Amino acid sequence: MNEIILQIDGRKVQAKEGMTVLQAAQSIGINIPTLCHHEKLESYGACRICIVEAETGGRTRLIAACVYPVEENMAVRTRSEKVDKTRKVLLEELLAHAPDSVPLQALAQEYGADKDRFEKEPSFCVLCGLCVRYCAEVKKINAIGFSDRGAKREISFIPEIASGNCWDCKECFPLCPTSYLQAAYVLIEALMR
Amino acid sequence: MFEDKVDEIIDQYQSDPSALIQILLAIQREYRWVSKEAIDKVSKKLDVPLNRIHHIVTFYKAFSLIPKGRHEIHVCTGTACHVRGAPRLLDSVQDLIGIKPGETDLDLKFTLETVGCVGCCALGPVMVIDGEYHGKMAPAQSEAVLKNYA
Ligand code: SF4
Ligand code: FES
Numbered sequence: 001m002n003e004i005i006l007q008i009d010g011r012k013v014q015a016k017e018g019m020t021v022l023q024a025a026q027s028i029g030i031n032i033p034t035l036c037h038h039e040k041l042e043s044y045g046a047c048r049i050c051i052v053e054a055e056t057g058g059r060t061r062l063i064a065a066c067v068y069p070v071e072e073n074m075a076v077r078t079r080s081e082k083v084d085k086t087r088k089v090l091l092e093e094l095l096a097h098a099p100d101s102v103p104l105q106a107l108a109q110e111y112g113a114d115k116d117r118f119e120k121e122p123s124f125c126v127l128c129g130l131c132v133r134y135c136a137e138v139k140k141i142n143a144i145g146f147s148d149r150g151a152k153r154e155i156s157f158i159p160e161i162a163s164g165n166c167w168d169c170k171e172c173f174p175l176c177p178t179s180y181l182q183a184a185y186v187l188i189e190a191l192m193r
Numbered sequence: 194m195f196e197d198k199v200d201e202i203i204d205q206y207q208s209d210p211s212a213l214i215q216i217l218l219a220i221q222r223e224y225r226w227v228s229k230e231a232i233d234k235v236s237k238k239l240d241v242p243l244n245r246i247h248h249i250v251t252f253y254k255a256f257s258l259i260p261k262g263r264h265e266i267h268v269c270t271g272t273a274c275h276v277r278g279a280p281r282l283l284d285s286v287q288d289l290i291g292i293k294p295g296e297t298d299l300d301l302k303f304t305l306e307t308v309g310c311v312g313c314c315a316l317g318p319v320m321v322i323d324g325e326y327h328g329k330m331a332p333a334q335s336e337a338v339l340k341n342y343a
Contacts, residue, residue, distance in 0.1 A: 136242070145244025147251040158243045 006074040015070045022050060022065040025078060032078050033087070033107055035094075035177055036128035037066040041137050044129055047094070049107070051086050053077040062086060084111055092117040098124050098178040124180035125155055131172040131181050141165050144172070155181070157188040198223055199231050203238050210239045214249060217256060225261040262297045262304040264342045266290075267321040271310030274317035278332070282318045283307065285332035289339055303342075 002017040008025050015024040020043060025032050035047040045067040054063045055075040062082070077083065091113035095104055099115050099122070108115060127146075132155060135144050143161040146153055157166070166185060173182055202219045206212040213235070220231050227250050236243045250256040268283045287293060290303045297304040311319055316328030320335070327338050 132244070136244070142242035142244045145242075146248045149252045156247070158247065161243065 004070050004072050006070050006072065006076065008076040009078055017070075019070050020066055021052060021054065021063065021068050021070055021074075021076055024070050025065065025076070030078055032065050033110075034066055035103065035126070036130060038130055038134065038175065041130070041133045043067045044133065047126070047128055048090055049087055051083060051090075053080050053083055087111050088113045094126050096121050098122070098126050098180070101126070101178040103177045123154070124178050124183070126178060127153060127155075128177060130175040130177075131155060134172045134175055139165075139169065139171065141169070155184060157184065159188060159192055162188055163192045199234050200238075203235065208238045210241050213239060213241055213246070214253075217246070217250060221256055225263070226257045226259055260297065260301055262301050264302065264323050265304045265306065266339075267306050267308045267311070268294075269309075269311045269317065269319040269321070270307045271314065271317075273310070273314030274319055277317040279318040281332045282320065282330050282335060285335050286320070286339070289336055303339075 004015045004017055004019075006013055006015060006024065008021075008028065008030055011028060011030075013024050013028055015027065019027075022032055022034065022037065032050050032052060034050045036044045037050065043066050045064045048064055050065040051062050052065045053060055053076065054068070055077075056071055056073070065076075065078075087107070088111040091104060091108050091111055092115070095101070095108060095113065095115035096118040098104060099120065104126075105115070107113070129146075132144050132146060136142050141161060142158070143165050144155055144157050147156045148154060162185070167189075170185075173185075176182070199220060202216055202223065205219075206216050216235060216239070217227055220235070221227050224231070232243065232246050232250070235241070236246055250258060266286065268279060268286060270279045270283065283294070286305065290298055290305065292298050292303065292305050294305050294307045308321070311321055311326070313319060313326065313328065316326070318330050320327045320330050320338070322338070322342060330338070
């Protein structure tokens with residue numbers, strides 16, 4: 001594997017080809033906020049909170065650090081006016097769906113996001129897909145999936161599978177940035193009885 | 194009887210998981226819906242998890258998880274048809290068959306849907322029944338047209 005040299009927040013980083021910008025940053029202890037990312041899972045790129053500014057060949061763009069692979073001579077800025085503002089708006093939009101989410105509130109404080117900026121649309125789930133992907137990729141049980149599309153997309157348990165597996169596992173519960181997953185499970189559990 | 198046909202469809206595609214959507218479409222065409230039994234069978238034989246099939250059948254409008262009627266009526270409510278009187282046409286169809294868009298009547302005779310634009314605006318207002326186009330539909334004509342379907 002080829003070595004790739006890039007800069008993150010002004011510091012030189014030696015990374016391996018195929019690594020993501022997020023991994024490269026973590027390797028030198030630079031923290032980039034994430035919501036839909038999980039070490040054990042394939043990168044998903046759904047929440048965009050990990051957005052950073054990346055300069056390559058004289059062009060600067062916003063990229064999602066958890067999916068974007070490192071490039072030679074890339075200069076990354078993990079905090080800048082533009083990055084902070086983008087994260088703030090993303091958080092405000094997510095908070096319209098899940099105003100009481102603890103991880104969202106913590107980030108909101110850091111980025112000065114106002115949870116009441118947008119009209120509330122309490123779907124609670126922010127569609128990060130952590131529960132669905134964890135169940136599929138790590139547990140290989142597939143007890144939970146998405147249904148429908150667009151604004152109506154939601155998670156749903158498959159009752160036959162959930163009834164035999166979830167009670168003893170529940171490993172996805174702590175991954176959920178909101179409490180929606182547990183609520184959905186309690187509902188389906190009531191239906192299964 | 195039900196089981197055989199689903200098996201037959203799956204066999205036609207050699208239980209190939211990459212043909213999942215084709216198989217589901219064939220089942221939809223055959224039964225006018227995708228039943229839970231059919232989904233279970235497809236999941237087992239193709240070795241595709243239920244949650245993935247569930248996502249697909251709820252994602253595409255071509256699939257229905259409840260039985261559809263023998264005849265599918267699509268009333269175009271695109272812009273051109275709208276200005277040419279689609280709302281009145283839709284009203285009269287609704288009154289005649291007694292169901293709203295998205296619904297199927299109890300005899301499983303008709304399913305009514307609205308559609309964004311069927312691409313023949315010059316013929317508006319357009320109503321498509323089982324793929325057959327009825328153009329320049331005056332609301333008063335709809336009864337005569339619907340009579341042709343049993
Ligand atoms: S229920 Fe929670 S973990 Fe699952 S997709 Fe929604 S927010 Fe993410
Ligand atoms: S953590 Fe990168 S898009 Fe969600």
